[in-house]
Amino acid sequence: MKLVFLSLITVCIWAGPCMTTVDCTEWVIFGGGPARSMIYRTYPLDVPNPRITRALVVIHGAGRDADNYYRTGLAAAFLADALDNTVVIAPRVASNTGSCRDQLAPNEVSWSCAGDSWRSGGTAVNNQKLTSFDFTDEILRRLAKKEVFPNLKAIVVSGHSAGGQYVDRYAMANRMHDHLGVPVRYVVSNPSSYAYLDTTRPTPDGADFRAFADSRNCTTFDQWPYGLERRAGGYTAGQTDDELRKQLAARPVTYLLGEIDILPLGGFDATCPAMAQGATRLARGQAFCRYVNQKFGARHALTVVPLCGHNARCMFTAEIALPILFPKDGL
16 A cells, blocks of 8 residues: 655745835834834834835935835836835935924934935934934844845945935945945935035036135035035044044945936935036036045946936836846845
């Protein structure tokens, strides 16, 4: 008599990506709590998921519309055929101070509203122990947990407009980059300004860099976050200028610029320290990439997206941008 033994095979089925802004939220807790901030995400950050090989973090602009930026991240992931193996995250940098009227949940952190503070690692309004860069630090810390994402090979931190300013300074300053165990790349898209590393600024054609000629009239041209002077508080306060220079030069950054982002629209920074960096966002980005590569030995990349202006959806869903946001084999 032949005996047949049947073994029980357990099949684990992971849920697909969360695709709505209603159900796809999660709280990021700072330290031991209770302070917290909200993110939109396609997959939970606390449920083991071996399918995930990449993460894309998308920092919103001055409109604080994290939900729209989440939709943009979803659209880009769909076009890149990356929804199944990429966790897309859009942090909500909420504020209910000044002209900002975000509805905050209990213990939700209120970040600064206007100005450059939240874009450059400034402290929270209702918690002086936290800075805006701590928010992304905590997201990266959770992504790097091997027990949750054992096959994660690449993290891309991206931002557009004011979010691009955030990522420019975060790439320079963050303390996570060399300690995560997962490669991180930064995508800086269409910001109005950059943090220069010395007192030179581009010539009108952007081809050379010289001592800023109008420094007597534009006395703030080299103050943080346009330069490194007067970093009195916030995330970068304990770091030296030389540390920031070396970190930015060593880290992989791509400047993603719109070919027709040449008009003073969408919150364009027309202050004198910003104008010292170039006449348009496109010119500023081209000059800054050339600057860090020529003067500080960086190997940063620049990609100009054809026919895109100051529009995150156009920029992040362009065919030329998809391999940058969703690298195929790590970084």
